[in-house]
Amino acid sequence: MTRRYGDLIVVGLHHDNQPRCFIWRGITYHVLVILAMWHLQDRWWNSAMCGQSATQETVEDPASDRHYYRLGCEPGLLCDLYFDSASDRWVLDRVYD
Secondary structure (H helix, E strand, C coil): CCCEEEEEEEEEEEECCCEEEEEEEEEEEEEEEEEEEEEECCHHHCCCCCCCCCCCCCCCCCCCCEEEEEEEEECCEEEEEEEEEECCCCEEEEEEE
């Protein structure tokens, strides 16, 4: 079972830009293992509209360029987080029971 959050988080990185730890709801979680990584680039066509500016009628959701990480963290948290380079934000996406 999982629960989706979509909460903004603060992430500490290793020298290779992979997550080392993060702070969520005032608690620091240390990454023990990166179980999976994947990249999702969504609505890339909206960011390059042939020189035209996007309007509310043409764009349902903003473009995203997300780098996902499935992490095993201390103390016993299994979660997915991502860095969206289009918005320059880290987000805790999902927590597994």
